[in-house]
């Protein structure tokens with residue numbers, strides 16, 4: 001039904017269920033499409049809020065971009081509609097919920113190598129797909145990644161822009177841990193910021209906390225610009241090799257996303273299906 005371009009969706013087509021992510025993602029509810037029984041997530045954005053934060057053009061641009069994105073590891077925007085007060089985004093429902101919860105509830109609070117390798121392969125594949133469409137900054141951190149019913153990762157796009165309209169800085173919404181040096185120095189950045197974030201993400205999958213985590217902001221900044229990473233003894237040489245090839249100060253020295261997917265440490269766990 002979603003592909004029927006002419007059909008005009010409205011809130012009447014859905015039964016709203018529980019709210020999700022306790023407001024973390026804005027007003028998101030599980031919902032059931034009445035005719036098909038299909039379960040989706042519906043995010044309601046207040047037009048007033050968008051206008052006040054001068055986000056309305058950004059939402060339209062994002063919706064435009066998202067409507068053409070089709071990738072197994074990227075949460076899909078299925079359709080959207082609006083009424084006089086709100087814009088509703090109908091989004092694929094990730095039945096596995098937030099990846100962060102899986103990480104913190106794993107034994108020792110970290111993933112075994114085979115799971116971390118499968119996940120980093122999927123993230124690299126999804127981000128590579130975005131880069132080929134000139135879309136960067138998928139806000140790569142465990143809080144923004146969801147898990148599908150079949151265990152595959154779904155890169156969510158949580159539209160932080162609506163939460164941080166004026167501040168372009170990512171630091172508006174929480175952790176600095178994922179900021180690359182060039183963003184700390186407020187230099188221009190390009191697609192390779194995502195390469196840095198994938199290195200930080202892989203470290204966090206394997207260790208249970210991000211590499212530069214420190215008490216104060218300044219200490220975290222200092223460790224990021226110095227690329228001051230220490231690896232616990234249980235981290236294998238292969239994992240260290242991959243992480244160190246991504247956490248490079250100079251963005252042009254960072255391993256490519258194909259390089260991540262084909263890295264020997266990843267390949268040993270990810271049977272090349274395709």
Ligand SMILES: COc1ccc(C(=O)Nc2ccccc2)cc1NC(=O)CCSc1ncnc(N)c1Br
Nearest residue numbers: 041059062075076077091093094097157158159162
């Ligand atoms: C393609 O997914 C989106 C696409 C766009 C936007 C968005 O807000 N754009 C935006 C908003 C304002 C300004 C500019 C852009 C948001 C999402 N996604 C989300 O909000 C995720 C909702 S949480 C969730 N979703 C599914 N399954 C679960 N188990 C959970 Br928990």
